[in-house]
Amino acid sequence: ETGVTQTPRHLVMGMTNKKSLKCEQHLGHNAMYWYKQSAKKPLELMFVYNFKEQTENNSVPSRFSPECPNSSHLFLHLHTLQPEDSALYLCASSLDLSSGSRKLFFGEGSRLTVL
């Protein structure tokens, strides 16, 4: 049973829709991450938050907007997406960003399809 839960598990949206992905971790961690996993491609880091502060934006288009209201919750707001944004979006957490604490615990992912 995962300590990181993501909702929804599946999402189909049109290019003009606005939707949000939600992630919640119950592990007492302080760092949270969004990764994108497309077919046949490696996991791509999108955003990193540490103690609610964004520490990394890996050149992600502005149609993806993260929000981290506290250390346990992370959102990814989606707006005006493109079909090539269809992918599995994985949330992860780690204790913090120190080198010895970078073991990532992933949620089950939100599979997004953009029509």
Next chain:
Amino acid sequence: RKEVEQDPGPFNVPEGATVAFNCTYSNSASQSFFWYRQDCRKEPKLLMSVYSSGNEDGRFTAQLNRASQYISLLIRDSKLSDSATYLCAVNRGNDKVIFGPGTSLSVIP
């Protein structure tokens, strides 16, 4: 050159075989290293960290060679349940944990 590269695979091995996966990384400032396992249509799960002196967890042995910027994972006595994609991950010491593309393993009865 990709920052983290792995054997392309797939690896198809019989039960009981020993199989080794390799991973290379390009950033010499990388500080910590991990192997993850990802089952089909599931999330990645941490398999083991990789320490400088090498480390073992049951049938799994991980090795790190900082000079060559290379890590490996050895699986002995393969089980059917070992079939999965194995992902190498590297912490560059900033905020990024970078994953390799993964190597697919199928253990055949």
